[in-house]
C-alpha cells in the first residue's frame with residue numbers, strides 16, 4: 098500500500114530522454130471495496146487541476162465509489178495525484194449537496210422548486226432588460242464547467258442578452274496565459290505539449306510550483322530526473338518548493354520583480370550570441386525594440402532589483418542559451434504578480450529568439466490553473482469572442498452573427514469585453530443589477546474580500562448562484578440553483594496542452610440538481626431568446642448537440658475541433674486540437690513551421706501596450722501587419738505599486754497547497770486531504786520569525802491596508818521579507834459565510850489591482866505587517882510535505898549533491914523516502930489515507946535528526 102497523501106507523486110518510473118513515459122495505473126476505491134465490487138467503470142478525466150488526467154469512475158449501486166487512471170491516455174499514462182484520487186468522487190458525493198433550488202424570503206434562503214426559482218430569475222432579468230437594457234446584466238462563471246456549457250452561456254450572454262459583461266474566475270488564474278499567447282503568437286493556444294517533458298534537455302519553471310499544482314505532470318518530471326539524461330531544472334520562486342529542491346538553479350526573486358529578471362535573461366542571450374538569428378529574421382518582428390528594452394538589465398542590475406545572485410542569473414541564462422531543447426512553464430507566480438503579461442511574454446521571447454518552438458522538447462506551456470479554463474477562453478464565456486475571434490475585427494463578429502443567425506449589432510463588440518474586476522465594480526456602482534455567478538466562489542477567491550462581500554450584499558443587486566454547495570458566495574444569493582457535478586453529467590473539456598477529453602455521466606445528480614447546461618438552456622427558453630427568424634436561439638437537446646454546434650463554430654479557427662467527435666473520444670486517449678482534415682490525429686505541437694496566427698485578418702487580438710494596456714488598434718496593427726510572424730513584445734519594468742514600508746514592512750503573497758483546489762468546496766470534503774491541510778496557516782522565514790519573536794505554531798495577526806487575518810505560523814523555507822498564506826480557506830466549514838470577527842481568508846488582505854493587459858488581479862504583491870497574538874499549542878496545521886514543510890534547523894544538504902547521489906545509483910532508496918525504490922506498475926491507495934504524522938517529514942529534505950523549530 099502506498100499512502101498517496103504522504104507520497105504525493107507515487108513511486109518513480111524513471112525514463113530517459115526520448116523514451117516513452119512508462120504506464121503506472123493509480124487507483125483508489127472506497128473503504129472495503131475491491132475491483133470485483135465495482136458495477137462499471139465510466140470514462141472521464143479529472144477536473145481538479147488543469148492537467149486533465151484521463152480516468153475512469155468506479156460506480157456501484159448508482160454511486161461513485163472510486164477512480165482509476167487511464168493507462169492509454171497521453172496526458173497521464175495512468176497516473177492520478179492526491180486530489181484526483183481522493184477528492185474527485187468524494188468531493189461531490191456528500192450529504193450537504195444542494196438538492197433543491199433556494200430562494201430568499203424575508204431575508205432567509207428557503208427551499209423552493211425549479212419553476213418558482215427560475216421564474217424569479219427570469220422576471221428579474223426581463224425587468225432589468227426592459228427598464229435599463231443589457232448592460233444591467235453580468236455573468237461571472239468558472240474554469241470548471243464543460244465546453245458545451247460555456248458555449249451555451251456565451252451564446253446566451255452575447256446573442257441573447259447582448260451584454261459585454263461576461264467573465265470567468267479564469268480571470269483570476271489564467272487570463273495572463275491567454276494574454277501572453279495572444280500578444281506573442283496572435284492567438285491563444287498552447288504551443289507546447291506535455292510530451293516536451295520527455296524530450297527536453299532543460300526545464301524552466303517560472304513561478305510554477307508544478308510539484309503541488311499539477312502533481313502528475315511533476316511526477317513525469319521526477320521520472321525524467323530519476324532516469325538517464327536528466328534535464329537541468331531552473332526554478333523561479335520565492336519559496337523553496339519541491340521544484341526548487343530539485344533545481345540546478347533556484348532564483349528566489351523578490352515578489353514583484355519577475356519582469357526585471359526576464360529582461361536580464363534575454364539580455365544575456367543577446368549578449369552571448371545564444372540566439373537563432375535566421376529564425377528571428379524569418380519568423381519574428383520587433384527584435385530591435387526587445388533589445389532596447391532589455392539592454393539595461395545586466396546580471397548585476399537584475400541581482401540588485403530581484404535580490405538574487407548575479408551569478409545565478411548568468412547560470413540560468415547559460416542553461417537556456419546553450420541547451421538544445423528547452424521547455425518552459427509558467428503559472429501564478431508570474432500570472433498573479435505585477436506586470437504579469439509583460440513578464441510572461443518574455444518567456445515566449447526567450448523561446449522565439451532561440452527558435453525553440455514546435456520541435457520535440459522545445460515548447461512553452463503557459464499553464465492554466467483550472468481544468469476547463471481553456472474551454473472558457475475558447476467558447477467566449479469569459480468575454481473573449483467564441484472560437485478565438487477578434488472582437489475588434491468586424492468580419493469575425495459577422496461570422497458569429499451568421500453562425501447564431503442574429504443581427505450583428507446584437508453581439509457586443511463596440512468596446513473591449515468587461516473583465517471580472519470591472520464587472521464587480523459596475524455591480525458596486527449599481528449599473529449592473531443582475532449578476533449570475535456559476536460554479537465559482539468570489540466571496541473567497543477574489544481580492545479584498547471585505548469589499549466583495551459588501552458588493553454581493555447590496556440590496557439592489559440581484560444575485561443568482563449556481564453551484565454544488567451552499568458556498569460563502571451562495572449565502573449572499575437571491576436565488577441558488579443546485580447544479581450537477583462532474584460524474585453526474587456528460588461533456589467535454591480541454592487541458593493545458595489542448596488535449597480534449599470526454600467525461601461521461603456516471604451517476605444521477607442528487608435530488609433535483611440539474612446540469613449547468615440544462616439550467617442555461619432552461620433560462621434561454623424561458624426568456625424567449627430567439628434568432629432573427631424568430632426561432633429559439635438555442636435548440637440543443639443534449640450536450641452532444643452543443644458540442645456539434647461548437648465544432649461548427651471552431652471550424653477554420655486555430656482551435657479547430659471538427660475532427661474530434663464524442664465517438665472518437667470514447668475508449669482511447671484524449672486528442673489535442675487542432676484536429677481536422679489536415680490534422681486527422683490532432684496536433685501535438687503548434688508552430689512547427691514557424692507560421693503564427695498573427696495575420697491581421699486572422700489574429701485574435703491587435704494587441705496592447707504591455708506597460709499601459711492601451712489598445713494598439715486595427716489601423717496601426719494593419720500598418721505593421723506581422724503577417725504570420727511572431728511578435729517579440731517588450732515591456733519596460735516598473736516597480737510594484739505597494740512596496741513594503743515602515744508600517745507594512747513585509748511582502749504578502751497568497752498561493753496553493755497540494756491538498757486543496759480553489760476554495761476547497763470539493764477537496765475539504767475528502768477526509769484524507771482535509772486532514773492533511775485542515776486550516777489556514779501563515780508562512781514566515783526563520784529570519785523574520787526570529788526578528789519578530791514568533792515561533793512555530795504561534796497565532797499571529799497579518800494586516801494589510803485592506804484587512805486582517807489570524808492564523809498559526811509555519812516557520813518555513815521562504816524568502817526573508819515575504820509572507821505566504823494559502824488562498825483556499827474561507828469560512829463555510831466553520832458554519833460561517835463571512836469572518837464574523839475571525840478572519841482567516843488570505844484575500845482579506847489582497848489588493849484591488851490588476852495587470853494592465855490581462856486584467857488578472859495582483860494577488861502576490863501586498864504590503865503587510867505581522868504581529869504575534871498568542872503562543873501556539875503545537876505546530877501550525879500546515880502540511881509537512883512540499884513547500885510548506887518546516888524550515889530546516891540544521892544544515893540543509895545541497896540539493897544538487899543529494900540529487901547527484903541518487904543519480905549515481907537511482908535504485909538506492911533515499912533513507913527518508915523508502916518509496917523511492919518502489920516501482921510497481923499499479924499503485925493502490927488505501928482508504929482511509931492520512932498525512933504523515935506531524936513532526937516527520939516525508940518531503941525528505943531534512944537532515945537526519947533535525948527537529949521542528951522550537952520556541
Ligand code: SF4
Pocket residue numbers: 143144145146147148149150173176177178179180181182310311312313314
Ligand atoms: S494532476 Fe490534476 S488532473 Fe491529474 S489527478 Fe491530480 S488534480 Fe487531477
